[in-house]
Amino acid sequence: MRIDKFISNNSEYSRTQVRRLVKAGRVELNNEVVADASMKITGNNPLVSIHGQPLEAVGDVYYMLNKPKGYVCANSDGHYPTVIDLLADHHRSKGGRAPCDSGRLNALQVVGRLDVDTTGLVLLTNNGEWNHHMTSPKSNFFKCYQVSLNKAPTEATQKLFSEGLLLEGEKKKTKPAYLEFIATKKVRVSITEGKYHQVKRMFAAVGCRVRALHRESIGPIRLDAQLHPGEYRELYPCEVASVENSPLLTSEPL
Numbered sequence: 001m002r003i004d005k006f007i008s009n010n011s012e013y014s015r016t017q018v019r020r021l022v023k024a025g026r027v028e029l030n031n032e033v034v035a036d037a038s039m040k041i042t043g044n045n046p047l048v049s050i051h052g053q054p055l056e057a058v059g060d061v062y063y064m065l066n067k068p069k070g071y072v073c074a075n076s077d078g079h080y081p082t083v084i085d086l087l088a089d090h091h092r093s094k095g096g097r098a099p100c101d102s103g104r105l106n107a108l109q110v111v112g113r114l115d116v117d118t119t120g121l122v123l124l125t126n127n128g129e130w131n132h133h134m135t136s137p138k139s140n141f142f143k144c145y146q147v148s149l150n151k152a153p154t155e156a157t158q159k160l161f162s163e164g165l166l167l168e169g170e171k172k173k174t175k176p177a178y179l180e181f182i183a184t185k186k187v188r189v190s191i192t193e194g195k196y197h198q199v200k201r202m203f204a205a206v207g208c209r210v211r212a213l214h215r216e217s218i219g220p221i222r223l224d225a226q227l228h229p230g231e232y233r234e235l236y237p238c239e240v241a242s243v244e245n246s247p248l249l250t251s252e253p254l
């Protein structure tokens with residue numbers, strides 16, 4: 001990992017601030033002054049110091065959040081509050097510190113975005129590789145959503161979903177999706193892709209309107225039923241590992 005990324009992941013400094021610090025000769029790696037912010041860190045226990053103070057590495061962090069409506073999956077937004085704001089606010093309202101300070105919060109990446117009006121499972125991490133593994137089309141992880149509709153879908157809808165649909169503006173059909181009937185106007189849909197507004201567009205293609213959309217799971221990770229909307233928790237190590245150990249192309253809807 002580049003030293004500027006390492007520092008911004010583990011401190012309140014942004015990448016730009018780190019570059020300035022490097023230019024000013026204030027950053028050391030293993031007791032040597034760092035001359036280039038793009039320098040790669042190797043080895044397991046790098047000793048990085050800023051202004052002579054050793055930096056304590058937080059390492060990789062992973063959270064699951066039960067996203068309520070009205071929040072965007074972004075690090076900052078001019079209009080709506082973000083899921084990152086939610087993490088910080090939730091902790092403060094309980095009289096605690098944010099799960100990590102503002103710099104580390106900014107380093108969090110959203111693993112597969114949800115629309116502002118969609119609720120449910122959002123994963124956040126500062127581990128770019130893990131994020132990539134979760135979201136890469138090659139991983140083929142199913143994302144399962146509960147969907148409330150304006151009218152009841154039929155078995156013909158189920159068949160069309162499993163065969164793939166040509167969505168407006170696309171050249172290729174969607175990959176097979178699975179539809180499970182829960183109630184008259186409520187279904188569970190499982191998809192492996194993450195096209196823009198995909199679930200809403202798939203239902204629009206068969207003449208249905210989505211009234212509410214809630215993500216229940218991504219690959220092997222399911223939203224913790226104990227989390228109320230707006231609450232979050234760290235992933236358990238076994239959840240983090242379940243993703244890394246999941247064989248590619250063999251995941252199934254939960």
Ligand code: URA
Nearest residue numbers: 115118197198199200
């Ligand atoms: N599909 C959508 O249409 N919206 C989401 O938020 C997620 C999947």
